[in-house]
Amino acid sequence: MYNATDYVLAWPRDLARNELTYLLSKRAGEPQDDTWTARARLVIEEAFAGGDVLRALNSAVFKKDFVKKLLASVDDLPEPEPFRLVWSVRQAAANSRTMLLRQAWADVVTVLRGRGYLEKSAPTPCRKEAGGEPPDVALNRLSEAALVGSNMWPLQPGTWTDDTFYSLVEFVHDHVTRPRGRWKHNLGMRAVVSATTACGWHYRDFATEPGQLLYRWYINRLFEGYGSELRLAGYGESLGRLVRVGPADRAELVKRALASPTRAMDVSHALELWRRRDASAGDKRSAILTLARVLEANRTLLKTELLSKDESALFRIANEFDLRHSNAMQRPDYDEAFLDWVFWWYLATAELTDRLLDRQNAATVP
Secondary structure, eight states: OOOOTTOOBSSOHHHHHHHHHHHHTOOOOSSTTOOHHHHHHHHHHHHBSSSHHHHHHHHOSSHHHHHHHHHHHGGGSOOOOOOOOOHHHHTSOHHHHHHHHHHHHHHHHHHHHHTTTTTTTSOOOOTTSSOOOOHHHHHHHHHHHTTSOSSOOSOOGGGOOHHHHHHHHHHHHHHOOEEEEEEOOOOTTHHHHOGGGOOOOEEEEEEHHHHHHHHHHHHHHHHHHTTOSEEEOOSGGGTTSEEEOOOGGGHHHHHHHHTOTTTHHHHHHHHHHHHBTTOOHHHHHHHHHHHHHHHHTTHHHIIIIIOOHHHHHHHHHHHHSOOSOOSTTSOSOOOHHHHHHHHHHHHHHHHHHHHHHHHHHHHHOO
16 A cells, blocks of 8 residues: 655655656666666655655555656655754854865765766776776866866865865766666676676666756755855856855745746846856946846836836836946945845846736736
8 A cells, every 4th residue: 555654755856756757658678677667766766765665666566556656745745854064063164164065065976976977977887898988087087178177086175176176066067967777787696706896787868957956956955054155056047057146035036037038038147147156346237237228128118107106116216226327426336235235126126027017918908
């Protein structure tokens, strides 16, 4: 009998739902021992905490029916607890916490490598067949080509500068993929005689989007837990790049502002400028100017047809805090905190115009 009472997700809910849906759409894989059930075990090993779900799958007579019920229950299952630091780490000096973050990131990458997430870019040579490039050699070659640095692998967190660390974080995002299938060579008694002759897992059917989504989820939880303002962007021009983030409650505003089909490109460009890890005051001014152009596009319409007096005042304030003009009445030395305030004000006003225009359009529908 199916009972999901004690099942807990180890993945973000959307990813678990998508990968289970993909699994149910597939038949048995290739080669011969990469069966549908083997693929189901692989998803469940990763997507659910503990071994309860895997044991239930193994004991199920009709395994596909079990996975169908599991998929139907995903929305009701608890997600992993937020990543939280213990007292001693929370009280540690900034440089000590930075080193702990680097080591924690390296540990996550080690786990993902063990699950085959870097095998597409740097496959482990098969012991059954001669030759093959060692995976660390392949990763060093790729890291050097990407201008990350030389001799980065194996990972040595204690030797990195901030730029090296952040470059490695982004480099792994570019190369991580989720294997949806795996299989082993049958080496018979040779695997019993010596561990060095045993053939490990071979991975296949690599999926980039699920791998990158999971990697971003792991790493962003780490960065948030360690108090960093950086996150791996999950959309727009900065996809897979470390960007600065505002307070968590602004994430929904960003999502809504990007939803406009007519302004998404300009808003995305403004966000790219503002969120850069090393964004200067000049970058922030450019971001504000981009949003100012977004507002200007609807200025006449909003002033003449759409806005009440109160709404008009809000829109006028947004535009009159304009940094486009240089004259004796304006000061060029705005504090960056002021620039941040103007940026979020402009973005919120741009999103407001979308909602007001939607209201107007709805009113004209017969």
